[in-house]
Amino acid sequence: MPEVTEPPVTAPSAAPRVLSGPQRALQKLGLVRDIDLALHLPLRYEDETRIVRIADAREGQPVQVEGVVSDCRVEQRSRRQLVVTLGDGSGELVLRFLNFYASQQKALAVGKRLRVRGELRGGFLGREMVHPAVKAVDADTPLPASLTPVYPTSAQLPQAYLRKVVAAALARAPLGELLPEGVVPHGLPLLRQALLFLHQPLPDVSPATLEDRSHPAWQRLKFDELLAQQLSQAMARRERAALVAPALRERADGGxxxxxxxxxxxxxxxxxxxxxxxxxxxxxxxxxxxxxxxxxxxxxxxxxxxxxxxxxxxxxxxxxxxxxxxxxxxxxxxxxxxxxxxxxxxxxxxxxxxxxxxxxxxxxxxxxxxxxxxxxxxxxxxxxxxxxxxxxxxxxxxxxxxxxxxxxxxxxxxxxxxxxxxxxxxxxxxxxxxxxxxxxxxxxxxxxxxxxxxxxxxxxxxxxxxxxxxxxxxxxxDELPPGRTPVLTKLFADSKRDAVVERVQGEVAKGRQVYWVCPLIEESETLDLKNATETHTRLGQSLPGVAVGLLHGRMPAAEKAAVMALFTAGGIAVLVSTTVIEVGVDVPNASLMVVEHAERFGLSQLHQLRGRVGRGAVASVCVLLYAAPLSDAGKARLKAMVETNDGFEIARRDLDIRGPGEFMGARQSGAALLRFADLTDDAALLAEARRLAPPLLEREPRAAAAQVERWLGTKAEYLKA
Structure with missing residues (x-):
């Protein structure tokens, strides 16, 4: 197998090096090592490998044309605009810039040859591009041989700079093969080849295989990442197997x-x-x-x-x-x-x-x-x-x-x-x-x-x-204790609030108790959500003679405990609360759960809240109040809540909607634990990595450790959390 080499260690300098703006931006994105930059893959690509005649360009599509400026002027309409006319012999189009500098006007002067890329659309004075990408060229300036990458970046990190440092890092990064022969699935390229291709794919590649990540180059990266994750888990198991724990055996004499x-x-x-x-x-x-x-x-x-x-x-x-x-x-x-x-x-x-x-x-x-x-x-x-x-x-x-x-x-x-x-x-x-x-x-x-x-x-x-x-x-x-009744879940638009309050009144009249959950405690200037304190006041006014309590996370611990004890004992009929009652609270007499702005809650959180009712023998209902319009994710969450009470199915849908990082709390680490692989789409690769990791760790421990370091670095520690 190829020799595993350790990355060079650089001695600290006497004084800390002052970083430039782009260097600080790279550091903020976690792009510190050459391997970090090599694994910083494009979001998408632009095709600058071909020129289309202006006469042949189609409206509504991104296109690249080349021509000579025949007119450049500043127009005063609702605002000052720079308007440039470009022609290539087959036709003309207008380049319109709503924000521009004097230097731009000079660079786009009459007689300049420009290579322009943007979306063509119909305008009042003919076909035009608004704020296209523009490059001054000569008549013999060659076209790029590969697609142009567009990277995830920040305002302080221009694409041109990022492309340059990524290309340099690719040339320096230690991308040699770490894995023994026979480990990488047949048909997948070498890692260096895969990365070079994904940073600069040839123009004849199928765009679909890049977008859905099914291209062999993508498959190689996904396999390596999943293998590193499985190796990290196998290492954790091995470390634990070497530890000693007290043997806590059941006593023969009772206890x-x-x-x-x-x-x-x-x-x-x-x-x-x-x-x-x-x-x-x-x-x-x-x-x-x-x-x-x-x-x-x-x-x-x-x-x-x-x-x-x-x-x-x-x-x-x-x-x-x-x-x-x-x-x-x-x-x-x-x-x-x-x-x-x-x-x-x-x-x-x-x-x-x-x-x-x-x-x-x-x-x-x-x-x-x-x-x-x-x-x-x-x-x-x-x-x-x-x-x-x-x-x-x-x-x-x-x-x-x-x-x-x-x-x-x-x-x-x-x-x-x-x-x-x-x-x-x-x-x-x-x-x-x-x-x-x-x-x-x-x-x-x-x-x-x-x-x-x-x-x-x-x-x-x-x-x-x-x-x-x-x-x-x-x-x-995988079974519930006997006597539990399934909770019926109903959706109501926010405009039906009065009908929900009537339902609350009916439950209280039967001697039952109600939760009313709100996402905020106090007024927010940025979110138009009903808050707990306001809802508590309004429900108190709408339900005269009914004991309405308030519970939220900012209350002193003793006060929270007193409110909860009173509700548990039946002294409070309606408890207005934030999500502090999400888990663990067990009041069998509570038969109705109302969740304000349910579209703002996660699916797992909604399922947990619903679980606060239906804990006795009485039929229980969970009402989800929502405000339109709903996002696609919001619709998916509410649909799942209505369709199933099964926590395992809820978890599966939650994983599909949120992704694994948020599902397991890994986002709090500041980085997703899987960048390239998808647990649903890449189940076959995951199974193969899971099969290969234990024997690889046993036979080639140095290669396994190098693989984990390359792909996970310090994130391997989060897999143990």
């Missing part, structure tokens, strides 16, 4: 796990029992679990997480459960206290709003090991939180945390390794009374990595599971 199963006020579904067994199997092994528990809204993931936590507690280890919002974390906290505290398990509560002495006391309980379970928001991973023996971390709705937060969680878990190793070697906390069995005594002093269980009510489509989540084991709860 909290058995007691919780015996005291639950409901029977587990067969799906809950199955995924519980999968998790228990992973926890009992001395390698860190890295598992995703997915299930539709209301499928009962929390009790499965609680049972996993009791396995850790029974083995003498602590469990941390982290949720993205304080309301969701508090819902978990109260539910888990109800299940576990009667069994003697201390549950600690940590959020950003908890301050002073109360927080200090909680931190002490966590650090001493007295708290077997710690529930909270991202405050759980703050620097001052130290666990005595963290054996299991559970992250709910993990995709709603930013990439940086997810990486911080992984670092926090790894940061507990030293403490865990010390405890495993015999220094156990004084008030940990549960049975502890040291596993694998020969590795007792090795750093221990906690097990990680992630939960999501947004099911992962198969193509995502094969790519971004390829290093995860996935458990799926």
């Amino acid at each position: 909290v796990h058995a007691q919780l199963l015996a005291t639950l006020p409901f029977a587990l579904t067969s799906a809950q029992r199955r995924v519980g067994a999968e998790i228990a199997h992973d926890l009992a092994t001395p390698q860190p679990m890295h598992r995703l528990l997915q299930g539709d809204v209301g499928s009962g993931k929390t009790v499965v997480a609680a049972l996993a936590a009791t396995l850790a507690i029974d083995a003498g280890w602590q469990c941390a459960l982290m949720a993205p919002t304080e309301i969701l974390a508090e819902q978990h906290f109260h539910k888990l206290i109800g299940w576990l505290e009667p069994l003697g398990v201390q549950v600690a509560w940590l959020t950003g709003s908890r301050k002073g002495k109360a927080r200090t006391q909680m931190l002490e309980r966590v650090a001493s090991g007295a708290a077997g379970l710690v529930v909270g928001t991202h405050a759980v991973i703050q620097d001052d939180v130290l666990f005595a023996r963290l054996g299991l971390a559970i992250v709910d709705e993990q995709h709603r945390f930013g990439v940086a937060q997810r990486l911080a969680l992984r670092r926090k878990l790894a940061g507990q390794a030293g403490l865990a190793a010390a405890q495993e070697s015999g220094d156990s906390p004084a008030n940990t009374t549960a049975h502890v069995r040291p596993d694998h005594a020969d590795r007792a002093r090795a750093p221990l990595e906690p097990h990680l269980l992630m939960m999501s009510a947004t099911p992962i489509p198969r193509t995502l599971a094969m790519s971004y989540f390829a290093d995860l084991a996935v458990s799926t709860i």
Whole structure:
């Protein structure tokens, strides 16, 4: 195979180099290395390889003509315009410039030979081009041999400059083949050939194969990118396999796990029992679990997480459960206290709003090991939180945390390794009374990595599971608990608001409760949306005698908790809220969900909001209020909501509409994780890359590492988040 060479390392200069405007613009676009520029592919192409006679040019199409200026003048109409007449012997056309400089007028003087490209259209004085691209030429100036690339750029980065630096980078970039023979699918070109072609394709290439990215050159780039992604995931699996985790086995003499199963006020579904067994199997092994528990809204993931936590507690280890919002974390906290505290398990509560002495006391309980379970928001991973023996971390709705937060969680878990190793070697906390069995005594002093269980009510489509989540084991709860009634979804234009308010009044009269969700808290100068505070006031006026509450993210934590508790207890009939109630809130008496400006919400978010109703035996309805006109994406989202309640189908459509980066929260990293491949269109390439990655990593580790560095660079870290 070709030799793998490391990129040269440049020693830092004594003083930082001052960058020019275009250089700063390149850096802002992430175009720092030659390979970055080589992989900065055109958005489209312009055909400057042929000249069309003016007489033969068709209106409504971009065309390139060449001729001599016969007239150049400034006209004063509604505004000053530069009007140039160009002829080539076969005919004439007018070039019209609504904005121009004196230097342009001089460059377009009578007698100048010009090569002009633009869209031809009919004008009052004949055929014309408005603001065409113009180049002064001689009679013998040759035509380009390839299509002219048009690159993604910024205002500070002219196309001419970008074309020049990309061409130079292509000549310098290390584009040699990294992969052994037989890995690249038959019929695909060398990487250097593929990139040279895509930057400067020949004029006879089929435009369709460039636009739909089916040309072999495009296929080569997609394959390499997907292979790098699969290799990165395989590397992550290999790194984790080398780590040591505490073996959290179920106790033969019962324990909290058995007691919780015996005291639950409901029977587990067969799906809950199955995924519980999968998790228990992973926890009992001395390698860190890295598992995703997915299930539709209301499928009962929390009790499965609680049972996993009791396995850790029974083995003498602590469990941390982290949720993205304080309301969701508090819902978990109260539910888990109800299940576990009667069994003697201390549950600690940590959020950003908890301050002073109360927080200090909680931190002490966590650090001493007295708290077997710690529930909270991202405050759980703050620097001052130290666990005595963290054996299991559970992250709910993990995709709603930013990439940086997810990486911080992984670092926090790894940061507990030293403490865990010390405890495993015999220094156990004084008030940990549960049975502890040291596993694998020969590795007792090795750093221990906690097990990680992630939960999501947004099911992962198969193509995502094969790519971004390829290093995860996935458990799926594919049935709902008995007694749940499907939610009927209805669309109403904003003009039908009065009819919706009447429906709200009818539900309240039956003793039921209603959510009314708004996208904003206060007035916005840029978005004409109904906001929560205004809606709260108007509904209070429209529903005399009805208790209408208000809940939003800017309220103090204590006030939010009080409002939510009152609604849960039935003291509030209609709760006007922002999306803080999107996940986790469980009020079985709520039978109607109204979503204002539903076209502004994501599909996954709408499905989560709909899941707040239909949690009891009463038939429930979700009303989506929308404002016209709807975008194509808005129409697709609302259509999906009406057509299906299936979370897996919702997730599939959401992936189609939004793309994988936004679907999994990767946009927060500042860059999409796949630039060239499409998980739907390129499923066959993805399957091939998935098949080839493990043996390639095993046989050619240096080539695999070089492939990941070339295509992903630092983004490989985001695939672990």
